[in-house]
Amino acid sequence: MTEHAKQSLPHRRTRHDHSTELAEDYVEAIAEISSSDRNCRIVDLAKYFGVSHVTVNRMVGRLQNEGLVSTEPYKPVRLTAKGSRLANRCRERHEIVYQFLLAIGVDPQAAAIDAEGIEHHVSPETLECFVQQTKAKQC
Amino acid sequence: MTEHAKQSLPHRRTRHDHSTELAEDYVEAIAEISSSDRNCRIVDLAKYFGVSHVTVNRMVGRLQNEGLVSTEPYKPVRLTAKGSRLANRCRERHEIVYQFLLAIGVDPQAAAIDAEGIEHHVSPETLECFVQQTKAKQC
């Protein structure tokens, strides 16, 4: 039972993570779209995620409440400073995970898919280990 | 746009994964509890996951529909052959991920938490690379 209590904490964490994963995916996507196009519209995100514009709409509302995004009705979506910082951190983390998977011999396609799933569950400490390993392999 | 279509596939996959993660967590938990105690009851799972017994109840019903578990009203929960196989695969995969994290220098506590999050997103191919890496480190 004490053991069970210990066990429940990681699981709770996993569940909570799910609620922030989407936010991270969104800011990453917004950053990416905003860099190629001039501005990021709801439709772009809907296509990007393969989801209806309605879903995107509410998500953007949520991101706005969290101060990650600023937008007005019928206007494009922009990242706030906070949102940009998060996007950058996510992009870096994503890249680290992806490069790490390549470095240990995963083929690029599988690495791309797995990185997508793994990136949200990597603690800073583990991430640092990934960096070290990738460096080591490159020598 | 063609790029966006390509992008949406991994995201869809990620979303679908979430629906199977819980099933995997459950069979793993049931296997673990069943090995220490004699039988696994709803309450045990509720404590294990830090969740109400009602939630567990419905989850177990779902697992039963999927043929992973067999149970009767007011009786303990047992894994079917199919459920046991899944549990074993999950346990092995979990262990591989955990040992791998340790091998690359992540401390045990962080490794335990991260393994919990990562395990569900590792393709067989990546898993194999983890195995190789862990072996290499042990030499």
Add this chain to the structure above:
DNA sequence: ATTAAATTGTAGTCGAGGCTACAATTCTGT
């Protein structure tokens, strides 16, 4: 400038996973 197309917003629905409150069943102790 006005209509047609594209984009965005709103209303209402659904399933999943979570909860509380209460009812039913099984287990335990005396």
Add this chain to the structure above:
DNA sequence: ACAGAATTGTAGCCTCGACTACAATTTAAT
């Protein structure tokens, strides 16, 4: 054997992420 405790089941509600259908606004074209 029977009362009380523990366990399990049921009813009904909530939130979140997804959808369709329809309304409103903005953009583009003739």
